[in-house]
Amino acid sequence: MAAFDTGPKSPPIEVRDSIVHGRGVFATRAIKKGERIIEYLGERVSHKEADRRYELKDENDSHTFLFIVDSKTVIDAGVDGNDARFFNQSCDPNCESTVEKKRVFIDAMRDIASGEELTYDYQIYRDWDDPDNIDQVFACRCGSPKCRGTMLWPPEPKKKKRAAAGKSKTKSKKKKKQAVKKKTKKKKGQRR
Numbered sequence: 001m002a003a004f005d006t007g008p009k010s011p012p013i014e015v016r017d018s019i020v021h022g023r024g025v026f027a028t029r030a031i032k033k034g035e036r037i038i039e040y041l042g043e044r045v046s047h048k049e050a051d052r053r054y055e056l057k058d059e060n061d062s063h064t065f066l067f068i069v070d071s072k073t074v075i076d077a078g079v080d081g082n083d084a085r086f087f088n089q090s091c092d093p094n095c096e097s098t099v100e101k102k103r104v105f106i107d108a109m110r111d112i113a114s115g116e117e118l119t120y121d122y123q124i125y126r127d128w129d130d131p132d133n134i135d136q137v138f139a140c141r142c143g144s145p146k147c148r149g150t151m152l153w154p155p156e157p158k159k160k161k162r163a164a165a166g167k168s169k170t171k172s173k174k175k176k177k178q179a180v181k182k183k184t185k186k187k188k189g190q191r192r
Contacts, residue, residue, distance in 0.1 A: 042077030090119035092144035123153035
């Protein structure tokens with residue numbers, strides 16, 4: 001009897017209510033360290049377009065489905081996104097996001113038990129022109145003893161410098177690049 005190819009397997013996850021924040025992603029079976037869990041999908045747009053789409057968003061709302069791929073591309077999972085958009089932030093995550101060949105993936109950093117919530121560190125970049133309350137807006141709710149209190153990266157704000165505007169920082173591990181969430185920019189003189 002011949003085996004039938006059933007196509008790509010569904011990710012070992014389900015989305016349901018989370019004690020961390022809103023909806024979350026949970027393992028439906030044990031997941032091994034290093035296992036690729038899901039690709040982060042959504043419409044690919046420029047940074048300018050991502051900022052335009054969310055320019056009227058309340059500046060005190062930290063909810064974002066935007067993911068930076070590179071200096072030109074952002075994935076907006078609010079349009080044609082998949083369950084990857086529901087992973088919550090944690091300062092002590094069990095998953096990590098990586099960019100490979102302009103695609104964003106979520107991979108397990110350690111063995112994960114069935115039923116456990118899957119999280120990664122958003123590491124949302126700080127900008128030189130962030131408002132004073134930015135750490136409160138992007139407060140972390142992970143509850144970990146290692147919680148730094150914010151989804152922003154680096155944890156400690158540096159002195160605001162006009163020269164730092166527009167520069168992108170990246171972390172590299174061998175051939176993997178850390179993927180990061182994007183916060184939207186507010187235009188000067190305009191309220192969201």
